[in-house]
């Protein structure tokens with residue numbers, strides 16, 4: 107591991123870490139988020155990069171420019187990722203890309219590389235959506251995929267709105283909105299990310315590969331299922347007199363698993379809230395959130411339709427009312443073949459083994475940006491595949507390989 111990588115990693119490690127779980131709680135616009143942002147700014151300034159905070163709370167560090175305003179359309183190359191986390195997230199999801207970006211710049215400076223284009227390192231805000239329920243808020247606002255009005259309606263679990271949270275963190279919520287001129291300066295954006303599965307670990311019949319290139323991000327979305335029944339006493343209400351939404355919910359969870367298994371897709375109920383949430387009370391409301399993903403849109407449609415049908419049938423049997431709301435959806439993202447092939451050529455140079463190309467079920471800022479900016483992703487091997495957990499890991503050797511790969515790519519894109 108390069109010394110600069112190691113140093114940055116150690117500095118970042120304690121920020122927002124929960125001592126009991128060992129996981130990270132770096133939620134948007136909290137104190138932990140502010141600590142991570144201060145770290146990013148310090149890294150930029152330590153390298154003599156021009157620091158810029160954009161209208162949507164994304165942080166930029168510029169080499170060869172003081173701001174995007176200095177850059178001609180398509181003239182800059184950008185790299186980076188995010189620093190926020192899911193509840194009790196791992197150390198690598200997001201930070202690996204940001205730390206590797208600074209480390210790759212250090213490596214290129216060490217090589218004496220001559221930059222012919224401005225380089226930007228970026229930390230996108232609120233990628234995980236852990237606090238306000240919508241992922242990639244920083245990049246969605248920048249591209250216009252999320253409007254200011256819709257963003258202003260976002261609320262966290264305590265009822266704090268996104269504008270209130272931004273304001274408390276010292277950011278003007280009225281300033282948020284699309285940033286087309288900034289994005290137009292980016293000729294390429296490359297996001298390095300820890301893999302969130304085991305495709306690289308299992309690659310080539312288990313021989314494995316440290317780094318791969320993304321082909322596509324699966325279509326994915328979040329749906330909210332509200333099952334409304336009737337609250338009543340757990341000790342006095344006869345089973346046949348109950349309208350118990352927990353039963354409908356439980357059956358729906360099992361149906362989701364079954365539908366996903368049959369279709370080769372993924373479906374997860376990972377969050378649930380219950381009212382009144384008492385041990386001795388039949389619930390009046392069970393609200394469950396479904397996350398579903400598949401390699402193809404029609405597969406995902408089939409899975410969702412199957413789950414909705416199963417939920418409706420069971421709810422009818424239980425005397426329960428059902429409302430289903432699609433809270434977010436991201437269509438399939440195919441990364442552009444031109445940039446992807448360019449990365450493949452850069453990384454495959456001098457080797458007869460092509461760099462693995464893999465799809466992923468996880469969403470990323472790169473996926474949001476790809477609608478307007480030529481975008482590519484590099485994945486670093488995850489030996490266990492575990493992600494969104496304190497157990498998420500990557501080896502030192504693979505992190506070093508990731509930094510070198512990113513440096514090679516940036517050299518190929520920005521130093522020619």
Ligand SMILES: [Zn+2]
Pocket residue numbers: 188199200233299470
């Ligand atoms: Zn991530």
